Amino acid sequence: MRALSHLDTLEAESIHILRESVAESERPVLLYSIGKDSSVLLHLARKAFHPARLPFQLLHVDTTWKFREMISFRDRTVDELGLTLLVHQNPECLAQNINPFTHGSAVHTDMWKTQGLKQALDKYGFTLAFCGARRDEERSRAKERIFSVRSPQHQWDPRRQRPELWKLYNARTAPDESIRVFPISNWTELDVWIYIYRERIPIVPLYFAAPRPVVRRSGTLIVVDDDRMPLEPDTKPELLRVRFRTLGCYPLTGAIESTADSVPEIIAEMLVTTTSERQGRLIDTDSSGSMERKKLEGYF
Amino acid sequence: MADAVCTGSHRIDEYLRGLRDLDLLRFIACGSVDDGKSTLIGRLLYESHLIFEDELATLKVDSARLGTQGGAPDLALLVDGLTAEREQGITIDVAYRFFATDHRKFIVADAPGHEQYVRNMVTGASTADLAIILVDARKGVLTQTRRHSYIVAMLGIRHVVLAVNKLDMVGYSAEVFDRISRDYRTFAKAIGLTKITCVPTSARYGDNIVTLSANTPWYQGPPLMRVLETVEVDTTAAAGQPFRMPVQMVNRPDSGFRGLCGLVVGGTIHCGDQVCVLPSGHISRIAAVVGWDGNKPGAVAGQSVTIVLADDMDVGRGDVLCAVDAPAIVADQFDATLIWMGEERLLPGRPYRIKIGTRVVDATVTELRHRIDVDKMIRVPATHLELNQIGVCALRADRKVVFDPYLDNRDTGGFIVIDRITNNTVGAGLVRNALAPSRNLHWQALDVDKSARARLNGQRPCVVWLTGLPAAGKSTIANLLEKRLHALGLHTYLLDGDNVRHGLNRDLGFTDAERVENIRRVAEVAALMVDAGLIVLAAFISPFRADRDIARQTVSAGEFCEVFVDTSPAAAEQRDPKGLYRKARRGELLNFTGIDSPYEPPTDPDVHIDTSRQSPEEAVDAIVSWLRVHALLD
Numbered sequence: 001m002r003a004l005s006h007l008d009t010l011e012a013e014s015i016h017i018l019r020e021s022v023a024e025s026e027r028p029v030l031l032y033s034i035g036k037d038s039s040v041l042l043h044l045a046r047k048a049f050h051p052a053r054l055p056f057q058l059l060h061v062d063t064t065w066k067f068r069e070m071i072s073f074r075d076r077t078v079d080e081l082g083l084t085l086l087v088h089q090n091p092e093c094l095a096q097n098i099n100p101f102t103h104g105s106a107v108h109t110d111m112w113k114t115q116g117l118k119q120a121l122d123k124y125g126f127t128l129a130f131c132g133a134r135r136d137e138e139r140s141r142a143k144e145r146i147f148s149v150r151s152p153q154h155q156w157d158p159r160r161q162r163p164e165l166w167k168l169y170n171a172r173t174a175p176d177e178s179i180r181v182f183p184i185s186n187w188t189e190l191d192v193w194i195y196i197y198r199e200r201i202p203i204v205p206l207y208f209a210a211p212r213p214v215v216r217r218s219g220t221l222i223v224v225d226d227d228r229m230p231l232e233p234d235t236k237p238e239l240l241r242v243r244f245r246t247l248g249c250y251p252l253t254g255a256i257e258s259t260a261d262s263v264p265e266i267i268a269e270m271l272v273t274t275t276s277e278r279q280g281r282l283i284d285t286d287s288s289g290s291m292e293r294k295k296l297e298g299y300f
Numbered sequence: 301m302a303d304a305v306c307t308g309s310h311r312i313d314e315y316l317r318g319l320r321d322l323d324l325l326r327f328i329a330c331g332s333v334d335d336g337k338s339t340l341i342g343r344l345l346y347e348s349h350l351i352f353e354d355e356l357a358t359l360k361v362d363s364a365r366l367g368t369q370g371g372a373p374d375l376a377l378l379v380d381g382l383t384a385e386r387e388q389g390i391t392i393d394v395a396y397r398f399f400a401t402d403h404r405k406f407i408v409a410d411a412p413g414h415e416q417y418v419r420n421m422v423t424g425a426s427t428a429d430l431a432i433i434l435v436d437a438r439k440g441v442l443t444q445t446r447r448h449s450y451i452v453a454m455l456g457i458r459h460v461v462l463a464v465n466k467l468d469m470v471g472y473s474a475e476v477f478d479r480i481s482r483d484y485r486t487f488a489k490a491i492g493l494t495k496i497t498c499v500p501t502s503a504r505y506g507d508n509i510v511t512l513s514a515n516t517p518w519y520q521g522p523p524l525m526r527v528l529e530t531v532e533v534d535t536t537a538a539a540g541q542p543f544r545m546p547v548q549m550v551n552r553p554d555s556g557f558r559g560l561c562g563l564v565v566g567g568t569i570h571c572g573d574q575v576c577v578l579p580s581g582h583i584s585r586i587a588a589v590v591g592w593d594g595n596k597p598g599a600v601a602g603q604s605v606t607i608v609l610a611d612d613m614d615v616g617r618g619d620v621l622c623a624v625d626a627p628a629i630v631a632d633q634f635d636a637t638l639i640w641m642g643e644e645r646l647l648p649g650r651p652y653r654i655k656i657g658t659r660v661v662d663a664t665v666t667e668l669r670h671r672i673d674v675d676k677m678i679r680v681p682a683t684h685l686e687l688n689q690i691g692v693c694a695l696r697a698d699r700k701v702v703f704d705p706y707l708d709n710r711d712t713g714g715f716i717v718i719d720r721i722t723n724n725t726v727g728a729g730l731v732r733n734a735l736a737p738s739r740n741l742h743w744q745a746l747d748v749d750k751s752a753r754a755r756l757n758g759q760r761p762c763v764v765w766l767t768g769l770p771a772a773g774k775s776t777i778a779n780l781l782e783k784r785l786h787a788l789g790l791h792t793y794l795l796d797g798d799n800v801r802h803g804l805n806r807d808l809g810f811t812d813a814e815r816v817e818n819i820r821r822v823a824e825v826a827a828l829m830v831d832a833g834l835i836v837l838a839a840f841i842s843p844f845r846a847d848r849d850i851a852r853q854t855v856s857a858g859e860f861c862e863v864f865v866d867t868s869p870a871a872a873e874q875r876d877p878k879g880l881y882r883k884a885r886r887g888e889l890l891n892f893t894g895i896d897s898p899y900e901p902p903t904d905p906d907v908h909i910d911t912s913r914q915s916p917e918e919a920v921d922a923i924v925s926w927l928r929v930h931a932l933l934d
Contacts, residue, residue, distance in 0.1 A: 003536045004602045006324035006405040015604035016563040019548045023617055023658070047592045048561075048604070052553035135396050142395040142410075161393070162725040163419060163641050165426040166714045167563065168655050172723035186407055188398045194319055264316055 007195055014041075014183040015048040016167060017146060018130070021181050022055050024171035025128035028181075031117075032058040032085070034070045035247045036203050037132030040192050041184060043201050045130070046081070057084045059129070061120055063112035064089060065099065065249035067225050073204045088120035100251045101230055108249070118154045121178060128171060128179045136188045146185045152176035189245075190270065197263045206244045207266065209258040213237035220254035322400065325533050328409040328424040328457070330448035331434030336465045340434065340503035341397055341410055347510045347525070348399040394424045403529040418674070418688040419641045421448060422728055425455040426714065429534045432461045432524075433484075437470045437500075441483045447674050449484075453491045454637065454690075454730070456707050459531045460488065460496045463524060467516070468502040474518040491677075495531075499524050534710075535602035542626035543567030543575065544704070544712050545599075546657030547619045551606055559590055559606035560615055562658070565711035567623060569607075570598035575621045577613065578702040579630045585610040618659035620702040620712065628704050628712055631734035632697045637672075637706075638665070640685040642719060642726030647684050648693070649816045650846050651853075654729065656701055656715035663697040664850075683813045685727075694735060706730035720846060753833035759790050761830040762932050763855055764923060766839045767848060767902065768865030769894045770880055771872040773911050774839040777865060777919045782837055784920055788933075793829055795822055797840045810891040816847055823851035830855050835932075843893045845900040858930070863923055864905035869894050871912065 004012075021028055030045060032038050045054055060074060078085045092098075093111050100108040121129060135141050145161045147169045162170055171179050184192070196203060213224045215237050222229075224237045229251060231237075242255035243266075260266045331337040397408040409424030411417070425431065431452040435445050452460060462484050470476045481498035488496055499508055500516050501524060507513035508523045522530075544566035551559035569575070573586050587610040589596040599605045607621065615621075622628050640646045648665040671682035671691045685691045706713030707730075717727030754761050764781065766774040778794055785792045801808065805821055808814040819842050826836045842848050852860040872894065873881040884892035891897045907926050909919040927933040 003323050003533070004600070005321045007320060009324045009535065009602055012563060012602055012604040016548070019561050019604070020658070023549045049551065050592050050606070051557060051559075051590065052551050136398050142397060143393045163423045163728070164725075165423055165716055165728050166711055167427075167565075168714065168716045170655065170716060170718055170723070170725045172653075172718060174723065186396065186398070188400075190319075190400070191405075194316060197316060198320055264313060267316060267319075 007191065007198060010184075010187055010191060011044065011047070011195070013167075013186065014044045017169065017181060017183040018045055018048040020169050021128055021130065021147075021171060021179075021183075022049075024169075025179065027124070027126050028056045028128040028130065029059045029086075029121075029124070029126040030054075030056055030130040031132075032060050032074070033132065033247075034060065034066070034074045034204060035132070036192055036196060036207060037134065037184060039201050039203050040187070040195055041130065041132040042077075042081075043199060044183060054083060056130075057086055059086045059088065059120055059124075059126075061113060061116045062087050062089045063108070063116070063249050064094070065108075065112070065251060067204075067206055067223075067247065067250045067253075069206050070204055070247060073202075077202070086120070086124065088116055088123070090116035090119060099228070100249060105252050108252070112249075121154065126178065127173070128181055130181050130183060132184055133182050134187050134189070134192075135182075135185050144182065144185065146182050147171055148180045148182070149173060150178050150180060154178065190267070193263065193267045193270065197267065204247060206247055208261045209241050209243040210261070211239050212242050212255065214240045214242060214255060221256070222253075223250060223255050225250040318402070322403065322405050323533055323536075324405045324407065325430065325528060325531070326407045326409070326428050327430040327432060327528065328411055328421070328428040328452075329432045329434070330411060330421060330452065331432075331444075331465075335434040335436045336503045337434050338410070340432070340463065340465065340501070340509075341408055343503045343506060343509055344406075344408070344525070345397060345399050347506070348401055394420050401525065401529060406528060417447065418451065418639060418690065421451050422455060422639050422641075425452055425457055426710070426728070428455075428457055430459040430461065430528070430531055431457045432463055434463045434465050435480060435484070437464050437467045437473075437476055437480065440480045441487060443675055445484070446487060446677070449488060449493065450491055450674050450677065453488075453493050456710055456730075458495055458534070458537075460493050461524065461527055462496060462498040463501045463503075464498060465501045465503055467500045467507060468505055472500070472507075472513075472515040474516070477516075477519070497521065497527050499527065538566050538601035538709075539568050541566040541601070541709060543569050543573075543621070543623040544628060544709060545569075545605070545607070545621040546659070546702075546712070547615060547617055547621065548658050549617055550615070557608070558612070559608050560621065561604075561606050562621070563604045563711075564599050564601050565657075566601050566709050568598060568600045571595075573598075574624045575609070576624045576627050577615050578620045578622055578628055579700045580614070580619070581630075582611075582613050582615075583624060584613060618657070620657060622702075628702045629734050630700050630702050632700050633666070633694065633735040634701075634703065635669075635692065635694055635732040635735060636715075636729040637690065637692050637732060638685065638717070639690050639728045639730075640687060640726065641728065642717075642724065643687055644719070644726070645684045645686050645812070646691075646717075646727060647813050647816045649820045649850075650844075651720060651850055652726070653718040653720055654695075654697070654715045655718060656703055656731075657712055659701055660718075661697045661699050661701055662720075663695050665693045666696045667694040669693055683811075692732070695729075703731045705733055720849075750831045750833065753831075757791050757833045759833070759835065760932050761833050761835060762859045762861060762927070763826045763830060763836045763838060763851070764861045764863060764927075765826075765842070765848065765851055766837070766863045766865055767842045767905075769867055769869060769872045769899055770841055770892070771875045771877060772865040772867040773875070773916060773919075774841075774865045777863075777909070777916050777923075778837045778839040780916050780920045781923055784924060785835060790835055790933075791833065792835045792837060794837045794839070795826060800825075810897070812844075812891075812897075815843065815897075819844075819847040819851060823847075823854040826851065827854040830859055841893050841899070843897065843899040845902065848902065859932075861906045861923070861926060861930070861932075862902055863907040863909060863919075864902045865909050865911060865919070866901070867911045 049055055090112055098108055098111045145164050173179055214221045243258045244255055260269045329337050329341055395410045399406050411420045411424035433448055464477050464480050477500040500519050501508050507515050510523055510525045512523055545562040545564045547560045548562045551561050569586055571586050574583055576583050588608040589599050590606040620628055648668050651662050651664050653660055654663045668682055669692045670679040671689055673680050682691055704712040713731045715729045716725050719726045766778055768774050775796055782792050782794045805818050808818050826838055829836045883889045884895045893899050907923050
């Protein structure tokens with residue numbers, strides 16, 4: 001047998017992590033955010049437990065501000081694969097109509113995503129949550145463990161993280177604590193794309209270039225996904241051929257101009273690209289070190 | 301990489317196939333910021349085009365604010381992670397970086413050189429195929445270089461690259477490079493490192509990183525990146541070793557399928573091959589290797605698989621599938637090198653959990669043979685291990701475990717130590733070997749047993765263990781209790797803390813380690829007396845929860861009653877019948893529980909006595925009634 005490729009090795013590591021987590025945890029859940037990383041994570045989980053069904057549910061912490069195509073993709077995926085999905089929307093946000101336009105990206109993200117996630121984990125009593133975050137996404141994640149212990153308040157304390165040696169993961173916690181597990185920690189954005197290509201994993205069509213109605217906001221291209229987007233009287237969305245490198249709440253996710261409408265073309269475009277993936281995310285750019293602060297507060 | 305991308309779609313497909321089939325090398329970079337380690341890693345990322353424009357823009361802003369290069373982009377800042385660390389200029393933890401060339405993908409463990417270097421280096425080195433050791437050309441081989449190399453050798457890393465860096469600072473001198481290389485090779489050979497490549501570099505200017513530098517025409521070897529791209533990775537080497545697969549879980553979707561899931565950590569297996577299941581020793585054949593898209597002909601080290609055996613047998617998580625002709629070792633006692641990573645020190649005799657492969661067992665260090673002073677490379681006697689110390693010890697597990705010597709297989713020979721109370725990972729262990737059979741003591745089976753003796757006595761033996769602060773009233777209550785039981789015609793014995801220290805334990809003092817040993821001996825004596833059919837009353841401060849747990853585990857279930865004699869520290873100090881608190885306050889007694897030594901109250905005692913509300917007689921009533929409820933007294 002020839003040497004294993006890096007994708008084989010990464011895949012084996014991720015499957016090992018998924019199985020260890022399920023073996024050592026009472027109530028695991030997979031945080032499904034619909035993006036390409038979640039798609040890869042879901043695919044790996046199905047492989048890990050094949051031919052059995054997934055031994056855990058999926059949880060989507062919804063903000064009501066996701067692209068409509070994300071929600072339809074989510075529902076189709078769950079339906080086709082026969083999965084169980086829980087959707088949580090922070091009731092306080094619904095009551096107060098929290099949105100990025102009136103409240104700003106920081107409040108919007110904290111209330112819908114960070115607080116919403118904590119509520120959902122507490123509500124269902126999950127002891128371990130899988131998440132598709134990667135170490136190459138942002139500097140503060142380079143030091144994140146694969147198994148990350150969270151306090152009863154779901155906070156991350158960089159000084160309390162456990163050393164991780166060999167392939168031995170420690171998922172034990174006190175009764176109120178929980179664990180976040182990142183099975184694709186060691187994958188890069190390029191690995192994710194090449195794996196999607198190799199395994200033919202379905203992804204949300206928003207990753208592919210298409211003509212979409214766009215407005216420019218602080219130097220970023222924002223696709224007008226529905227009529228909740230307040231526009232100046234004289235602004236008219238222009239139709240541009242754009243796609244997304246990451247997906248989130250539509251008013252906070254920047255598109256890039258592109259003609260890439262297949263996975264190989266996306267990869268080709270990526271290899272000559274000059275900006276990093278998170279640049280399209282308005283929530284990270286509040287200040288240097290802002291992702292680190294969000295993690296301390298309990299966001300991923 | 302970008303240069304190779306072409307626009308024709310079949311060219312893209314071809315190129316993607318190339319990318320898809322790259323293999324993966326994990327390495328660790330060792331050295332301090334002063335040696336230019338962060339600059340070197342930043343340089344590798346930069347040269348493989350993995351620094352994006354927006355990151356470069358952030359870098360330029362940061363360089364002006366924090367840089368050490370006089371405003372020029374400081375590549376080191378690319379790899380310094382957290383805000384707190386960036387501003388303090390220290391790296392406190394292992395960070396992982398990623399880059400790729402057209403030949404290989406890389407994961408770099410960036411381990412800090414100074415603070416807590418042992419813990420971080422061991423963590424980073426545990427998954428590395430190769431280590432880059434950096435030295436500053438102006439300084440040569442230092443104590444730090446030796447430390448890092450020692451840990452690299454101990455962790456079984458097979459390939460070492462010595463980067464003699466900052467060569468620009470010594471005028472690209474061949475003599476300096478040759479001297480440092482020679483010094484290093486002599487030292488490295490002595491500690492068992494064999495595959496060493498020395499490269500003269502300047503990370504700051506990029507000399508001999510990707511291409512050979514015109515500044516060092518005298519250097520004939522490969523540039524650093526070329527070495528990284530060509531050494532053999534561990535998974536490839538592991539494929540040639542005996543087959544090993546720790547079973548993670550049993551996949552049983554219905555009664556017709558029973559698959560054993562696990563990561564193959566050694567060797568190669570084919571359908572039809574015989575395998576041995578350890579520790580049971582049962583033998584079966586591989587009936588199928590189940591894949592996502594159909595069955596596979598076999599499996600190789602590095603793959604996560606699901607295996608179906610030909611025979612229906614009891615196999616579960618923690619068992620190990622092994623090659624029949626080269627099985628792993630099965631033993632409950634073994635020698636190991638232990639690297640301590642906990643804030644609380646390691647104490648021999650205290651129970652910990654250890655995780656080896658997929659098995660978690662309780663284990664204690666039965667003997668700490670010596671500590672290793674890494675700086676001087678000598679053995680020193682030790683009673684305990686502090687954070688970042690390394691020791692060699694004997695361990696005893698509560699069950700048989702399956703392992704290989706670490707240097708034969710890192711994944712079946714490495715284990716982690718988990719604290720039973722905090723659940724933190726507090727240590728890393730490397731199995732050396734099983735203890736020689738002559739040192740394995742076998743329990744002599746006796747015909748007259750505990751229940752026979754208890755029947756003759758007409759009572760049920762047990763241990764009543766009283767714990768609490770000094771002067772809480774433990775001895776008073778124990779005395780009264782013994783009188784009460786004696787009056788009922790029961791055979792009792794009272795073990796009292798002070799009395800035991802006059803005889804059995806007179807060689808022990810009051811350090812944490814000696815307290816652990818004190819309680820261990822008392823627990824063993826109590827267990828012997830229970831075996832003899834007695835009701836044993838033990839009155840000991842026994843400040844550590846873990847040690848009281850051992851005492852409980854030393855006897856059978858249902859034979860132990862933990863009594864917490866709960867007094868406020870102020871009340872105990874006021875009571876002070878022996879004047880010990882007064883002495884301790886004057887500094888005449890050290891390690892006095894409640895003053896300068898901790899007391900961990902029971903979280904869930906069987907009987908809880910509150911001395912502010914209950915008299916000693918009422919306390920005895922409470923204990924007697926507990927014993928009656930639990931059928932230990934009639």
